[in-house]
Amino acid sequence: MADRRGVVVPLIILAWIILSPEPARNPAARFDDRPSLDDVIAEEQRSLSVVQNSRWDATYGSSGHTLNLTGFQPERGYAWDSLAGVKRRAREQLEYALGDWGIGALDGKKDEPSPTPLYSNATGYVRGKWKRSKLQEDTPTPQLNLTEFAPPGPFGQPGIPRRFERNITGDNGDITIRFNEKDLASPGPRSRQDNNNVTEMSVEMKITDSQSYDEWETQLRGVYFFDIGQAILTTTSDKFAGIFTLPHFALSETTFEEAKILLNESISNVIQRQADRRTELRNPWTTRAEGTGDMRFSGPECELVLYLQQLAPVASTQFSSAFISFLESELRFPTGAVVPSAPDLRFSMLAFSPDCGYVLESKGPPDDFAQDNDHLTGPKMEVxxxxxxxxxxxxxxxxxxxxxxxxxxxxxxxxxxxxxxxxxxxxxxxxxxxxxxxxxxxxxxxxxxxxxxxxxxxxxxxxxxxxxxxxxxxxxxxxxQAPERERRARAEVEEEIRREQAFNAALQRIRAERDAARQPAETNGNALNPANPVSNTTTTTPTESTPTPAPQSTTQPNVEGLPIPVTAPRPVDTVATPVFMPSNQDGLEPVAQPTAANQTNTNAAVAARMPSFASLYTRFYLLLLATLFLSLNATSxxxxxxxxxxxxxxxxxxxxxxxxxxxxxxxxxxxxxxxxxxxxxxxxxxxxxxxxxxxxxxxxxxxxxxxxxxxxxxxxxxxxxxxxxxxxxxxxxxxxxTWAPPAYDYHPILREDEEGATMPIGFSQAAADGSAPASPIQERTPTSPAARRASVAKDAKEKGKRVFDCAICMQDLEVPVVEAGASSDAGLAGGLLARRTYMVTPCRHIFHSSCLEGWMKYRLQCPICRETLPPL
Structure with a gap:
């Protein structure tokens, strides 16, 4: 019966994957001390009411705290005093991208269309380099109480304080952003205002620190303004109500009101979905990747406020706004029109972390040369x-x-x-x-x-x-290749048996020598002990186990029948029983053959060493799964x-x-x-x-x-x-x-001397003169006269070469031959390539290499004498 134990492991893995509960839907309630979903909804409704009643001239920072939202409390110590400088820097990036028209558009002055062509559907991938902003010098680093932000343990006690995730400590690195123009926290149709100017947006950002080699991936959600090509995004967590404070990150009162109206509708829809229990997420605006759920025991993370400003697409020719609009429509809803390649998206970036106190910018003009880096560029999603x-x-x-x-x-x-x-x-x-x-x-x-x-x-x-x-x-x-593996396994088993037998024989010999050395000592001790007369007079009677020594002969006849001289040495008694072998060998014991039990044990050991193909099949797929899981883990x-x-x-x-x-x-x-x-x-x-x-x-x-x-x-x-x-x-x-097992060489160096026995037997020559031997045994005898005559080639075109017949294709075969009396190194003069043109079998028949290789694909037999050939 086949061994199916190897199937248990993959079945257990599959069962664990299929039957394991989702952490987001089935948390361990008895260890969960988080607020209930109703409490979360109540807090979200309170924060939404704060946003609805807030004004553009609300103050925050050291001058006052009028926003009663999470993250703006004075005891938090966030660096909100630097937000005004961050907004000024974002306005400078907007002015560089759109000129004076962009500054006027912030205040609602859009009497004429934008002179700079921009994509209205900013979905795609952009990547580039980031650096520390000039604002970093004026941005203090908050001194936070890490114990307050430490995640609770599984039993409610505060956990061990850990460093903040997304805490950028280097001076430069890489950044990749993927734009997703969709609802903030729920699938469905895109929310868009009647003025067709603002929409929701979410991005997936991966930022890498080139000095510490740390890499973080996060999701940010916010709004995107079509006319000015600006996106404002933020993170949201238990220590920062980012999505509720997003309108206050706008650069003007006009954009503040537009973002406020949009978020009022969007957040209300999300809260309603939570109240209807269509979602059980306590933070629908989580920064984690989709499908990971709420990370209950994860460490604190640095919050981010992100400004992305779209720049004019890079192209060989300057496209107009109308053409960019037509090109974008063709990419999204293709009609088959012939259009040039769509230029890449270009965005400048400004990132501000209020709790960790750093400000980052993308590398590019006007502060950096375009040859070094041109901000964040990449293709649109459709491209x-x-x-x-x-x-x-x-x-x-x-x-x-x-x-x-x-x-x-x-x-x-x-x-x-x-x-x-x-x-x-x-x-x-x-x-x-x-x-x-x-x-x-x-x-x-x-x-x-x-x-x-x-x-x-x-x-x-x-x-x-x-x-x-x-x-x-x-x-x-x-x-x-199964017989080959069986022979190799059998040879290994027999070698182990021989080593074991040799070890047992050596052990018995050592024990016998030890007993033999101990017996004279005991005999001498008994002879010197007068208190034990019985042992002194005891004699050993001959038994079957102790053969009686044969009497030594005083005379021994020599070859002529005379006695040996007196001075000749006497033969030594070996205490061995003489064995007389009759002429007809009757009465001899048969040679010991391996018993059936030993043969059975050997076969069982060989079978144990040979895995089946089914077990190998299982190992193959387990190795494949292990490699895949390790590769997925290596991506982090x-x-x-x-x-x-x-x-x-x-x-x-x-x-x-x-x-x-x-x-x-x-x-x-x-x-x-x-x-x-x-x-x-x-x-x-x-x-x-x-x-x-x-x-x-x-x-x-x-x-x-x-x-x-x-x-x-x-x-x-x-x-x-x-x-x-x-x-x-x-x-x-x-x-x-010596590093490889011996194998037959089908391309030997041919020599004329017969002692080497390398000259092949000419097929045509043997058939022509009729004196060739009739049996393969005679052919293989190198000293026979027929073999000597057949080893002479039928023709010699030049010195050092002979011509034979190939019995497969019946064509001439010219080969190099070392003449008699030449040095041992003369065979190298024949050349490696020349030796590859012919093949000589162990039965000393010669053929073209291509002919014999084609023959050996189907039969491992000599085409002439049908002798078994070793495989190539």
Missing amino acids: QYLHSRHHLMLFTLALGLQLFLLMRQMREASTPSTRSRISFYTIAILALGDGFTTMTFLLISLFLTGLWVNLVGTGFLAFISVSFFGMRFLMDIWHV WPAPARRIFFTFLGLLYLSFWIPQVHRNVQRNCRHALNWEFVLGQSLLRLTPFAYFYGYKHNVLFADVDFVGLSLLAVWVWVQVVVLVSQEIIGPRWFIRK
Whole structure:
């Protein structure tokens, strides 16, 4: 019965994933001391009423505290005194982007359209560099009581104070922002005012500190003003009512009123959904990623107020506002019109943290040169999805070519002889890469709904490659190489048995020597003890276990029958019983043969050492899942550690030719895989790495790393060069002969001297003169006269070369031969390439290499004498 214990582990993992409760919906109520949902709704309604009754001229900071909202209490000690300077800096960025028209638009003076073309639908991806703002010098760092902000423990007591998340301590770093123009906290149609000027917006921001290598991801929610291209966003938590105070972060009274009206409607809808229990989130404006729920025991985080100002798109020609509007409409609702490529989005950034006291800006003009960095740039969402579809089509084509090459290799390796040459682990690594691609694409498709069809289609093609072809090829190779593994396991078991028997024999010998050394001492002790007369007079009677010594002969006749001289040494008595062997060998005991029990134990030990393909199948998918989970975990590591991990993982994956090199050495095999398969797979498997390491606008926004890409490419092609050298020079040219098991060389150096026994038997010569031996046994006898006559070639075109006949293609075969009397190193003059043109079998028949290799794909027998041939 097959061993199915390996299925238990994946079943437990799947059951845990499926049956585990959602932390957001099923919290541990007895350990949860948070306010109830009704209390949260009451506090939200109070904060909303404060916003509704507030005015634009409300003061806050050291001059007064008129806003009765969380985060504005005097005892908090937040750096609200710096907010006025932050607003002035945001107005400067607006003036740089839109000029005097933008300053007038803040106050509602929009008599004429904007001269600067801007995207009204600001959805997409932007990325760039950030730096410390000039305002940092005037922004004090608040001295917060960390114990007050420490998350409570599972039993209600205050937890251990930890450092604030998103606390930027470096001077520069990277930032990536994804725009999502949608409702603040709920799906559905987008809220937009009648004046068509303001809408809700949420962004996903990833910020990296280049000095500490810390990386944080957060969600911010706020509003976006279409006419001036400005977004104001903030975080919301238990220590900062950011979404309620958002209108007071506006730069003018006009924008304050617009944001206030929009948020009044939006927040009211969210509170109503909480009251109707359509959502149980205590913080619908959480900064966590979607699907993670409320992080009850997470540490405190630095709050952020973010200003994003859209700049004119970068293009080779200046587009008008009307054309930008038409281009944007064509991207969102395509009609097939021929339009130029859409320019990238451009935004300047200003981030202010009131509780951690830092101010960050994006690098770019006018303070920095555009060559160094041009603020935050990136493609629009529609353009990004279009490029992603094109890239997925190219990757799908690469997967199709990989599958095509694999099918050709499977058709080429359709016989046991050819499958036995291929390394099982080489094909397993290739299949493992396809399986990793399948699971990665299916996982990404859950989050990128716009690319769901493309991702699932590409993942399904990779699934076909690994399940229907890769695993089938692995199964065929596994069954063909099963006898080889059994012989190797049996040899290991027999070697262990021999070592155990040798150890037991040595132990018995040591015990016998110890007993023999102890017995004379006891005899001498009894002889010197007069108190024990019985033991002194006791004699040993001959028994079956103690043979009676034979009487020593005083004379021994020599060869002539005369007695030996008196001075001759006497024979020594060995106390051994003489054995007389009759002429007919009757009465001899048979040689001890291994018993059936020993043979059964050996077979059981061999069977235990040989895993089944089902257990290997389970290990394959467990390794695949473990690699996927570890890779997902590595995405949250610091940037250098993450880069090192994925580069190391890529090196392991791209080492798929190493097992084939090792198998070529073990079997002394030159050609196991087709060169189109080797070269094609090497190039196609490098394509994803070239995309992510060398293409700047990749879908994952990975940084360009030409050093890592060069390392991966060089590593792959070094393996290919080693395979080529094994084909030309020999499989074992780079190792010592003692490092590999002995194997037959089909390309020996041919010598004329018969003692070497390397000259082949000429098939045509033997058939022509009629004196060739009629049996293979006579042919293999190097000293027979027929073999000597047959070893002479039928023709010699020049010195050092002989011509033979190939019995497969019936054509002449010219080979280099070392003449008699030449030095031992003269065989090297024949050249490695010349020796690769012929193959000599152990039965001393010679053929063209291509002819015999084609023959051995189907039969491991000599075409002439039908002798068994060793595999290539």
